[in-house]
Amino acid sequence: MSVALSVWRLTVGVGDAQNPNEGDPMPSVAKSMLDTHPGTIDVDLEDLARCVDACYACAEACTACADACLGEDAVAELVRCIRLDQDCADLCVATGRVVGRRTASDAVVARAALQACAQACASCAEECERHADHHEHCRICAESCRACEQACRQLLGALA
Amino acid sequence: MSVALSVWRLTVGVGDAQNPNEGDPMPSVAKSMLDTHPGTIDVDLEDLARCVDACYACAEACTACADACLGEDAVAELVRCIRLDQDCADLCVATGRVVGRRTASDAVVARAALQACAQACASCAEECERHADHHEHCRICAESCRACEQACRQLLGALA
Amino acid sequence: MSVALSVWRLTVGVGDAQNPNEGDPMPSVAKSMLDTHPGTIDVDLEDLARCVDACYACAEACTACADACLGEDAVAELVRCIRLDQDCADLCVATGRVVGRRTASDAVVARAALQACAQACASCAEECERHADHHEHCRICAESCRACEQACRQLLGALA
Amino acid sequence: MSVALSVWRLTVGVGDAQNPNEGDPMPSVAKSMLDTHPGTIDVDLEDLARCVDACYACAEACTACADACLGEDAVAELVRCIRLDQDCADLCVATGRVVGRRTASDAVVARAALQACAQACASCAEECERHADHHEHCRICAESCRACEQACRQLLGALA
Numbered sequence: 001m002s003v004a005l006s007v008w009r010l011t012v013g014v015g016d017a018q019n020p021n022e023g024d025p026m027p028s029v030a031k032s033m034l035d036t037h038p039g040t041i042d043v044d045l046e047d048l049a050r051c052v053d054a055c056y057a058c059a060e061a062c063t064a065c066a067d068a069c070l071g072e073d074a075v076a077e078l079v080r081c082i083r084l085d086q087d088c089a090d091l092c093v094a095t096g097r098v099v100g101r102r103t104a105s106d107a108v109v110a111r112a113a114l115q116a117c118a119q120a121c122a123s124c125a126e127e128c129e130r131h132a133d134h135h136e137h138c139r140i141c142a143e144s145c146r147a148c149e150q151a152c153r154q155l156l157g158a159l160a
Numbered sequence: 161m162s163v164a165l166s167v168w169r170l171t172v173g174v175g176d177a178q179n180p181n182e183g184d185p186m187p188s189v190a191k192s193m194l195d196t197h198p199g200t201i202d203v204d205l206e207d208l209a210r211c212v213d214a215c216y217a218c219a220e221a222c223t224a225c226a227d228a229c230l231g232e233d234a235v236a237e238l239v240r241c242i243r244l245d246q247d248c249a250d251l252c253v254a255t256g257r258v259v260g261r262r263t264a265s266d267a268v269v270a271r272a273a274l275q276a277c278a279q280a281c282a283s284c285a286e287e288c289e290r291h292a293d294h295h296e297h298c299r300i301c302a303e304s305c306r307a308c309e310q311a312c313r314q315l316l317g318a319l320a
Numbered sequence: 321m322s323v324a325l326s327v328w329r330l331t332v333g334v335g336d337a338q339n340p341n342e343g344d345p346m347p348s349v350a351k352s353m354l355d356t357h358p359g360t361i362d363v364d365l366e367d368l369a370r371c372v373d374a375c376y377a378c379a380e381a382c383t384a385c386a387d388a389c390l391g392e393d394a395v396a397e398l399v400r401c402i403r404l405d406q407d408c409a410d411l412c413v414a415t416g417r418v419v420g421r422r423t424a425s426d427a428v429v430a431r432a433a434l435q436a437c438a439q440a441c442a443s444c445a446e447e448c449e450r451h452a453d454h455h456e457h458c459r460i461c462a463e464s465c466r467a468c469e470q471a472c473r474q475l476l477g478a479l480a
Numbered sequence: 481m482s483v484a485l486s487v488w489r490l491t492v493g494v495g496d497a498q499n500p501n502e503g504d505p506m507p508s509v510a511k512s513m514l515d516t517h518p519g520t521i522d523v524d525l526e527d528l529a530r531c532v533d534a535c536y537a538c539a540e541a542c543t544a545c546a547d548a549c550l551g552e553d554a555v556a557e558l559v560r561c562i563r564l565d566q567d568c569a570d571l572c573v574a575t576g577r578v579v580g581r582r583t584a585s586d587a588v589v590a591r592a593a594l595q596a597c598a599q600a601c602a603s604c605a606e607e608c609e610r611h612a613d614h615h616e617h618c619r620i621c622a623e624s625c626r627a628c629e630q631a632c633r634q635l636l637g638a639l640a
Contacts, residue, residue, distance in 0.1 A: 064513035193384035
């Protein structure tokens with residue numbers, strides 16, 4: 001959990017929330033860009049930025065986990081893990097892109113993407129958790145998937 | 161060069177249109193690959209191959225339509241079209257990849273991806289159809305989106 | 321259904337080059353879209369369309385080959401093949417998108433993408449060819465990679 | 481160099497800013513995953529992790545900048561910026577994936593991807609810098625592109 005926290009903080013810039021009075025807030029990539037968007041953002045900006053950053057971070061973690069699994073001697077036992085890592089990475093990249101776009105946004109499409117992403121994250125996390133005791137990359141990846149699943153579900157609630 | 165030719169024909173399926181009665185049907189990329197998969201495909205192969213090919217074709221059409229819209233003098237009137245083209249392209253690529261994978265497949269993830277893709281196709285088609293009389297690229301793109309939406313829904317029915 | 325059919329044939333059913341006098345030309349996705357682009361295409365349209373279609377077809381074949389390899393009993397012997405399939409699929413999708421865009425095109429970026437794609441195709445083809453006698457999916461994938469490599473190199477020559 | 485540093489901190493550097501003296505360096509997503517990879521990493525791990533993270537961060541920034549440009553009243557003046565943002569985002573995602581994979585890595589493919597990515601970043605940065613005084617999203621995006629370009633070139637040097 002401590003690792004998850006560290007990577008989550010790393011990824012989405014929780015720091016500022018914790019130390020709002022510090023002179024150097026270091027916002028996330030998504031938040032920096034959303035803050036400068038010419039349009040009106042009709043959803044909570046923190047929820048949105050957290051979700052977009054979590055999608056990219058999860059895509060990065062899942063791609064790396066699939067590759068690490070492929071390099072394990074026990075690759076044959078990790079076939080399902082590799083497969084779900086790949087699905088999750090693909091849906092996270094697509095969803096991070098779709099949800100991060102705010103111009104002429106279509107809430108129905110955003111919701112469908114978020115639901116697919118949350119499902120892929122849940123399935124991948126469940127599989128990675130089965131290997132977490134043997135493979136540290138699976139443990140970290142599962143945490144990243146759970147964080148992304150939660151960020152997607154929170155944004156889904158905010159969009160409703 | 162003969163190899164290039166054979167795959168070019170494979171890609172675009174020259175055979176059937178030209179020689180519909182020949183015993184050489186020139187299958188699609190998806191069908192060629194699925195036919196050689198080591199595992200058991202637990203869904204109708206034609207529905208599956210049609211859906212995967214339709215996802216890639218729609219991704220290609222939507223990327224091209226967004227680019228063509230961006231090149232129109234009336235780009236400011238096509239902002240929503242560009243945006244939905246991009247969403248649709250991203251979800252089509254992800255869904256074509258997810259659904260096309262057959263090893264250790266997770267039907268719940270596949271269904272969620274297909275639903276997101278069908279929704280993105282429907283929204284993009286609806287917008288492109290509004291411009292179809294003025295922009296031929298929108299007319300063709302809308303057809304590609306409708307074909308992909310239908311292929312996704314047909315596969316969803318088959319997976320149920 | 322007729323729309324689905326027409327786009328399905330659009331995707332897989334060309335044949336015009338060989339039978340230009342037939343009443344039903346069915347051009348490729350790339351060619352259909354490029355023909356309707358509002359801008360001036362400053363490169364041979366056939367070379368360009370062939371390359372874009374080849375990139376998408378190769379991405380589809382490589383994704384499927386990686387998945388089929390992952391499903392083989394001898395997965396441990398196919399690790400390098402899976403890895404190169406994934407690289408090739410990723411670079412083909414990116415290159416098909418970059419090269420297919422014609423609005424405000426940057427030839428330096430297009431050339432760099434084509435060189436990366438041609439290299440990934442060459443490396444993947446070389447590896448797949450080593451397994452072509454044992455795995456039909458590797459044989460077909462190698463052909464798709466060689467066709468894409470050649471299409472990229474031909475377009476590179478045309479852009480020079 | 482200061483630009484690269486600022487975006488690097490923007491992307492991955494929350495924790496350290498808060499507790500610069502702590503013995504807890506807050507590894508990046510890429511570094512966390514690479515640290516747990518079963519294989520031998522034959523290149524400087526910091527250079528590698530920095531490059532992979534920079535690719536994902538730049539993809540995120542470019543996708544957001546294209547969307548923000550599309551939402552500006554002056555969209556017609558930002559056509560080239562949108563186009564290069566899209567190219568850069570696509571090549572950054574592909575390169576982050578290719579370079580981040582360490583199992584059975586092919587240095588020739590990695591180098592070609594890095595060169596394409598560095599070129600796309602340079603072209604996109606140059607265009608975004610032209611709009612940096614008017615559009616804050618272009619200014620931030622240009623910084624992200626320059627940081628990614630530099631990270632790619634540093635890794636290219638390390639791979640040589």
